[in-house]
Amino acid sequence: MIAELKGAGKQYQTGDQTIVALQATTLKLNEGELMLIIGPSGSGKTTLLSLLGCVIYPSFGDLWVDGKHINDLKTNDLAKLRLNTIGFVFQSFNLLAPLNAEDNVGLPLKLQGVSSSEIKKRVQKALEIVDMTDRRKNLPKELSGGQQQRIAIARALVTNPKLILCDEPTASLDKDSLSIVMNELRNLARQGKSVAVVTHDPRLQEYADRVVEVKNGFAAEIFKQQAH
Ligand SMILES: Nc1ncnc2c1ncn2[C@@H]1O[C@H](COP(=O)(O)OP(=O)(O)OP(=O)(O)O)[C@@H](O)[C@H]1O
Numbered sequence: 001m002i003a004e005l006k007g008a009g010k011q012y013q014t015g016d017q018t019i020v021a022l023q024a025t026t027l028k029l030n031e032g033e034l035m036l037i038i039g040p041s042g043s044g045k046t047t048l049l050s051l052l053g054c055v056i057y058p059s060f061g062d063l064w065v066d067g068k069h070i071n072d073l074k075t076n077d078l079a080k081l082r083l084n085t086i087g088f089v090f091q092s093f094n095l096l097a098p099l100n101a102e103d104n105v106g107l108p109l110k111l112q113g114v115s116s117s118e119i120k121k122r123v124q125k126a127l128e129i130v131d132m133t134d135r136r137k138n139l140p141k142e143l144s145g146g147q148q149q150r151i152a153i154a155r156a157l158v159t160n161p162k163l164i165l166c167d168e169p170t171a172s173l174d175k176d177s178l179s180i181v182m183n184e185l186r187n188l189a190r191q192g193k194s195v196a197v198v199t200h201d202p203r204l205q206e207y208a209d210r211v212v213e214v215k216n217g218f219a220a221e222i223f224k225q226q227a228h
Pocket residue numbers: 012013014019020021022039040041042043044045046047048
């Protein structure tokens with residue numbers, strides 16, 4: 001198991017109003033599975049993903065990620081955990097415009113202080129996984145949306161994280177790129193990673209091992225119908 005929430009949730013105080021963004025949630029995320037998090041706008045999906053990503057602390061309940069009790073960690077320990085254990089993929093790719101594809105992919109390793117010869121090797125391998133070696137010298141603006149997202153996935157997996165978290169990774173993509181990106185994420189899960197994907201898009205359910213629906217702050221697992 002890579003992450004576990006036990007009665008964990010999040011509330012925000014704005015003035016004299018308390019907003020419960022995520023009600024007490026109990027959930028485990030295992031190695032080797034792709035979990036989809038679906039639900040209407042404002043229902044608490046990003047809040048759940050942010051807890052799994054150790055971006056925020058739970059306001060109540062307990063959270064463990066990679067065996068560590070997140071409630072007890074200091075913010076700089078959380079930053080280390082994020083850098084070493086978790087890869088993030090966003091809707092808007094978040095690639096740095098002046099850097100070419102391979103420099104974007106190598107950035108997290110640079111932050112980890114990895115040597116440049118090792119960075120070269122690992123970037124090459126990550127680009128091979130997403131089948132983008134031939135575009136490694138291109139700037140983000142020279143790549144299509146689908147290609148930029150594959151570079152963003154390579155950047156997320158270059159540190160060999162156990163957990164890959166994606167916030168609407170296919171929202172800016174056409175149907176063909178969507179299927180390439182989702183198949184890549186599913187393959188990463190098959191190789192033993194844990195992958196969680198927040199989406200509005202019901203078409204993504206076919207790629208998922210598990211589906212969690214968040215409605216009005218309440219998260220519940222829904223069981224996929226088996227294809228006959
Ligand atoms: N920092 C914050 N301060 C106050 N309220 C917040 C904060 N972050 C989120 N919320 C509230 O918590 C609720 C859940 O937000 P969240 O972003 O998790 O929803 P979501 O399902 O991801 O929505 P969307 O699909 O539109 O991105 C919303 O009502 C939102 O306004």
